[in-house]
Amino acid sequence: MAVAMIFLPLLLAGLAALLPSGRIRPWILPLAGLGQAGFLTAALLDPALEGIELLPGASTLFRLDAPGRLTLLVITGLFLVCSFYAAGYLQHRKERPNRVFVVGLLGFLAGSTAVCWTRNLGLAWVAIEATTLATAPLIYFNHSKRSIEATWKFLLVGSVGIALALLGTFFLAYSALRPGLVASLDLDTLLAQAPDLSKPWLHAAFILVLVGYGTKMGLAPMHTWKPDAYGEAPGVVGAIFAGGVTSMAFLAFLRFYSVVAAAGETAFASRLLVPMGLLSMAVAALFMIGQQDFKRMLAYSSVEHMGILMIGLGIGGPALFGTMLHLVTNGATKGVLFLSAGNIHRSYGSKTTDKVRGALRRIPLSASLFLAAFLAITGSPPFAPFVSEFAILNGAFEAGRFATAGAFLLFLFVVFVGMGRTVLKVVLGRAPEREPTAEPGAPPLHGEGFWTAAPILLLMALVLFLGLAVPSPLADLVSDSVAAIGGPR
Amino acid sequence: MNDLLNALLVVVMILNLFALGTSRINTVIRIAAIQGALLAVVPILLHRSLPGAALLAAGTAIVLKGLAIPAIMRRSLRSAQIKREIEPFVGFLPSILLGALATALALAFSGRLVLEGGQAGTLIVPTSIATILVGFIILTTRYKALVQVIGYLILENGIFVFGMLLVEALPLVVEMGVLLDLFVGVFVISIITNHINEAFSSMDTRRLVSLKE
Numbered sequence: 001m002a003v004a005m006i007f008l009p010l011l012l013a014g015l016a017a018l019l020p021s022g023r024i025r026p027w028i029l030p031l032a033g034l035g036q037a038g039f040l041t042a043a044l045l046d047p048a049l050e051g052i053e054l055l056p057g058a059s060t061l062f063r064l065d066a067p068g069r070l071t072l073l074v075i076t077g078l079f080l081v082c083s084f085y086a087a088g089y090l091q092h093r094k095e096r097p098n099r100v101f102v103v104g105l106l107g108f109l110a111g112s113t114a115v116c117w118t119r120n121l122g123l124a125w126v127a128i129e130a131t132t133l134a135t136a137p138l139i140y141f142n143h144s145k146r147s148i149e150a151t152w153k154f155l156l157v158g159s160v161g162i163a164l165a166l167l168g169t170f171f172l173a174y175s176a177l178r179p180g181l182v183a184s185l186d187l188d189t190l191l192a193q194a195p196d197l198s199k200p201w202l203h204a205a206f207i208l209v210l211v212g213y214g215t216k217m218g219l220a221p222m223h224t225w226k227p228d229a230y231g232e233a234p235g236v237v238g239a240i241f242a243g244g245v246t247s248m249a250f251l252a253f254l255r256f257y258s259v260v261a262a263a264g265e266t267a268f269a270s271r272l273l274v275p276m277g278l279l280s281m282a283v284a285a286l287f288m289i290g291q292q293d294f295k296r297m298l299a300y301s302s303v304e305h306m307g308i309l310m311i312g313l314g315i316g317g318p319a320l321f322g323t324m325l326h327l328v329t330n331g332a333t334k335g336v337l338f339l340s341a342g343n344i345h346r347s348y349g350s351k352t353t354d355k356v357r358g359a360l361r362r363i364p365l366s367a368s369l370f371l372a373a374f375l376a377i378t379g380s381p382p383f384a385p386f387v388s389e390f391a392i393l394n395g396a397f398e399a400g401r402f403a404t405a406g407a408f409l410l411f412l413f414v415v416f417v418g419m420g421r422t423v424l425k426v427v428l429g430r431a432p433e434r435e436p437t438a439e440p441g442a443p444p445l446h447g448e449g450f451w452t453a454a455p456i457l458l459l460m461a462l463v464l465f466l467g468l469a470v471p472s473p474l475a476d477l478v479s480d481s482v483a484a485i486g487g488p489r
Numbered sequence: 490m491n492d493l494l495n496a497l498l499v500v501v502m503i504l505n506l507f508a509l510g511t512s513r514i515n516t517v518i519r520i521a522a523i524q525g526a527l528l529a530v531v532p533i534l535l536h537r538s539l540p541g542a543a544l545l546a547a548g549t550a551i552v553l554k555g556l557a558i559p560a561i562m563r564r565s566l567r568s569a570q571i572k573r574e575i576e577p578f579v580g581f582l583p584s585i586l587l588g589a590l591a592t593a594l595a596l597a598f599s600g601r602l603v604l605e606g607g608q609a610g611t612l613i614v615p616t617s618i619a620t621i622l623v624g625f626i627i628l629t630t631r632y633k634a635l636v637q638v639i640g641y642l643i644l645e646n647g648i649f650v651f652g653m654l655l656v657e658a659l660p661l662v663v664e665m666g667v668l669l670d671l672f673v674g675v676f677v678i679s680i681i682t683n684h685i686n687e688a689f690s691s692m693d694t695r696r697l698v699s700l701k702e
Contacts, residue, residue, distance in 0.1 A: 061660075061662070120660065120663065122659060122660070122663035122666075122667075123660075123662060123663055123666065125663075125667075126662075126663060126666030126667060126669075126670055127666075129667075129670040129674070130666075130670055130673075132674075133670065133673050133674055133677050136677055136681070137677075140681070140684075143684075145688050145689070145699065146699055146700060148681065148684050148685055148688055148689075148697075149697040149698075149699060149700050150700060151681055152634065152681055152682075152685060152694070152697060153697070153700075155674075155677070155678055155681060156628075156637060156641070156678075159641055159674060159678075160628065160641065160644065163641070163644055163645060163648060166648050166667070167621070167648050167651065170648065170651050170652055170654075170655055171651075173655045173658040173659075174651075174654055174655060176658075177654065177655070177658075183655060183657055183658040184657075184658050185658055185659065185660075185663065200602075227700075227702075228700040231700070232700070287702060296702075
């Protein structure tokens with residue numbers, strides 16, 4: 001099953017690379033999304049399927065545990081929605097060749113699926129680095145000077161960051177290089193012998209991996225590439241990054257966290273994670289105040305929510321349920337935000353609030369969705385992120401972390417005000433007269449079509465539904481994930 | 490056997506300093522390639538009888554790091570037609586001194602680490618740390634995009650040195666995956682550096698400043 005799920009997108013990527021027609025090619029994306037969703041459903045319904053493998057030895061490398069299942073659910077679901085949107089989007093952008101774009105998206109899908117399945121931390125690293133390379137051309141889609149700069153920063157900062165994660169991965173294997181232990185990167189082997197691992201090397205590994213995968217997640221102060229990349233990339237790429245790439249990097253980090261937790265070192269982890277999470281929230285809040293560029297604002301929102309995940313993980317125990325649930329709610333809501341922001345961007349040919357005003361009049365559906373998703377992501381009831389953020393806050397109080405909880409609330413408030421000002425400027429007011437785009441050769445202005453609106457609406461409905469009731473299979477999956485990383489049942 | 494290993498690792502550390510002190514981009518590309526290939530040979534020299542998988546990994550590393558990657562970078566350099574001098578932000582002599590300091594610190598620091606297993610007497614850990622630090626120095630003190638990529642390659646060489654301690658722990662698929670990622674990475678990055686060169690008429694990363702708050 002793992003092999004099938006990893007190779008289906010790769011096969012379709014090969015097909016997309018060979019297909020000469022730029023009009024048909026984008027529809028391979030929904031095909032991949034539907035195929036993956038089908039495979040995932042089969043894997044979720046029948047865990048015994050894991051045993052059947054096409055490659056010898058694959059069963060020790062690939063096994064879908066609860067956190068992997070949860071993350072794969074987020075990534076597959078988000079990709080499915082984005083794939084239809086991307087197909088619609090690429091119809092609007094016929095002036096740009098889309099071969100590399102489609103292949104890059106499918107490459108990301110294959111890589112992130114491998115990260116969710118694999119039990120080997122080294123292989124997880126290889127797959128994450130592969131997604132870094134597959135997603136770089138996505139940022140460069142517009143081939144402008146600004147997008148080159150963003151791609152360069154992403155590649156350089158991302159590659160160096162992830163190189164540190166590889167060193168951390170090696171350090172973890174080295175911590176098991178003692179008499180009586182098996183030096184390995186296999187997660188199950190490491191978990192079994194966690195209490196006997198060499199503590200100094202385990203600590204060093206954890207710090208390096210936090211910096212490394214933290215760069216990929218976009219935690220402050222390693223977030224510098226993020227506003228540039230999210231700002232210059234098409235909206236659908238932003239959605240894939242903010243909901244997919246970050247979730248995948250979080251899962252990879254979670255694997256290390258689970259080893260550290262199994263070694264009885266949660267106090268050590270907490271001392272690092274909570275300050276780092278609060279710093280990310282603070283930096284994000286600071287840069288969101290007075291932010292003119294609404295796509296960069298969304299990038300900072302992503303930094304903030306990665307910070308929230310780290311705080312939840314750092315508090316541990318009672319906050320873990322909310323943290324794992326937040327992975328789902330953040331992913332879905334970020335999808336709505338970036339996709340609707342992409343529609344608004346395309347309708348105005350600009351993404352700054354001095355030109356974009358009155359979106360509710362010009363492009364009502366996308367603007368309403370943007371506004372609703374803003375309310376959702378800042379933690380307003382009745383949307384899903386409210387449930388998960390409230391659960392984390394509750395956990396903080398239960399764990400007696402009153403200072404952390406206070407700072408958490410303060411930053412949420414500042415973000416709400418800062419983000420709200422920009423969002424309201426975008427959606428309210430009088431729309432400027434339609435003017436021909438200033439630059440010759442700039443993409444033509446488009447509003448929303450069926451395929452660029454319906455997927456967002458569906459995703460927003462999900463965000464609302466999860467806010468009203470978390471269905472029990474999902475709640476069970478979240479609980480299982482918490483148990484898998486050493487939390488309470 | 491440790492004497493041979495240590496001698497090779499000393500050569501690796503000396504290559505670090507050469508990379509810091511050279512002004513020609515072509516030479517630095519060659520230094521990084523020699524360093525990478527040398528490191529790939531080490532496991533073959535150390536263990537007389539290697540399993541086929543390890544031989545395969547070493548062979549791939551030699552071909553990719555010693556031949557393919559430098560070839561890509563030289564091509565990128567040719568097509569860019571830029572001045573083939575490195576214009577450093579920190580001069581060559583201060584860079585060498587910085588690199589020497591980093592090496593000394595790595596040696597002193599490793600002496601205090603709790604090392605496990607039979608490798609305690611070797612220079613693997615200090616060489617690894619020193620090479621990683623030198624990679625960072627090149628990444629942060631050189632302006633040209635292509636030279637920053639070499640900094641990344643040297644950084645990766647440093648991590649590869651540490652990997653020598655973990656021969657049993659790394660399955661072949663991981664070793665090959667890391668190498669493949671490195672190769673594709675350099676390939677993608679050199680395409681982007683060429684686009685930087687076309688769009689900005691320079692590979693100077695100081696020109697990439699339009700995105701900021």
